[in-house]
Amino acid sequence: TPYNILAQTNASGHFATLGVCAGEQELLLQKSGFVPVREKANVLTPTMAAITVKLEFAVPPFVTVHPKSKIRMPGQAVTFCCDGKGNPPPEIEWFKENNVIDKELYNYDNALEISDVAGLNGSFRCRVVNQFGAEFSKVAELKVMGKYSSCVT
Numbered sequence: 001t002p003y004n005i006l007a008q009t010n011a012s013g014h015f016a017t018l019g020v021c022a023g024e025q026e027l028l029l030q031k032s033g034f035v036p037v038r039e040k041a042n043v044l045t046p047t048m049a050a051i052t053v054k055l056e057f058a059v060p061p062f063v064t065v066h067p068k069s070k071i072r073m074p075g076q077a078v079t080f081c082c083d084g085k086g087n088p089p090p091e092i093e094w095f096k097e098n099n100v101i102d103k104e105l106y107n108y109d110n111a112l113e114i115s116d117v118a119g120l121n122g123s124f125r126c127r128v129v130n131q132f133g134a135e136f137s138k139v140a141e142l143k144v145m146g147k148y149s150s151c152v153t
Contacts, residue, residue: 003028006020006027024040025040025041026038026039026040027039027040027041027051029051029053029055031055033057033058034055034056034057034058035055035056035057035058035087035088037053037055039051039053056087057087058087058131058132059085059086059087059132060086060130060132060133060134060135061084061085061086061090061128061129061130061132061133061134061135062084062085062086062128062135063082063083063084063126063128063135063136063137063138064083064084064085065081065082065083065084065110066082066137066138066140067080067081067082067112067124067125067126067137067138067140068080068081068140069140069141069142069143070140070141070142070143071142071143071144071145072117072142072143072144072145073117073144073145074116074117074118074119074144074145074146075116075117075118076116076117077113077114077115077116077117078113078114078117078142079111079112079113079114080094080111080112080124080126080140081110081111081112082094082110082111082112082126082128082137083110083128084126084128084135085128086128086130086132086133087130088130088131089130090128090129090130090134091128091129091130092108092109092110092126092127092128092129093126093127093129094106094108094112094124094125094126094127095124095125095126095127095136096120096122096123096124097122097123098123110126112124112126117142117144118144119144120142120144121142121143121144122141122142123139123140123141123142124139124140124141124142125137125138125139125140
C-alpha cells in the first residue's frame with residue numbers, strides 16, 4: 001500500500017503515535033471487514049490531537065432492481081433502470097452485449113436513457129460495484145421493431 005502504518009489500535013480501539021503532526025494530515029483508518037475512513041484529527045494542544053470514528057461494516061454490493069426487457073420502434077427512446085445496495089453504496093455501470101457503455105457519452109447512473117434506439121437491438125445489463133465486490137443484474141433485451149417486423153409475445 002502507498003500508506004505508512006503509523007499505529008495499530010489496542011483491544012479497546014485506542015492508539016497513540018509519536019512524531020506525527022496529525023492535525024495537518026488526513027489519516028486513513030481501516031480494519032478488515034469494515035469501510036475505510038479518512039479523517040483529520042482534532043488538535044487538542046500543540047502536542048496532542050484526537051480522532052474519533054465509527055467504522056461501518058463493509059457490505060459487498062447486490063442488485064435490488066433489475067432492468068426489464070423492452071420493445072421499441074426506431075426513433076423512440078428507452079430507459080432501463082437498475083439499483084443496488086452495499087456499503088459503501090455501489091457505483092452502477094451499464095453494459096450492452098457485455099461491453100461497458102461509456103458513462104460520459106450517456107451520462108447514466110441507475111437509469112440508462114437512450115434517446116433513439118435505432119440499430120440498438122441486443123442485451124443490456126448493469127453491474128453494481130464497490131471496493132468489496134461486484135454483481136451483475138439479469139439481462140434485459142431490447143427489441144427494435146422494423147417497418148415490417150412482427151411482434152409475437
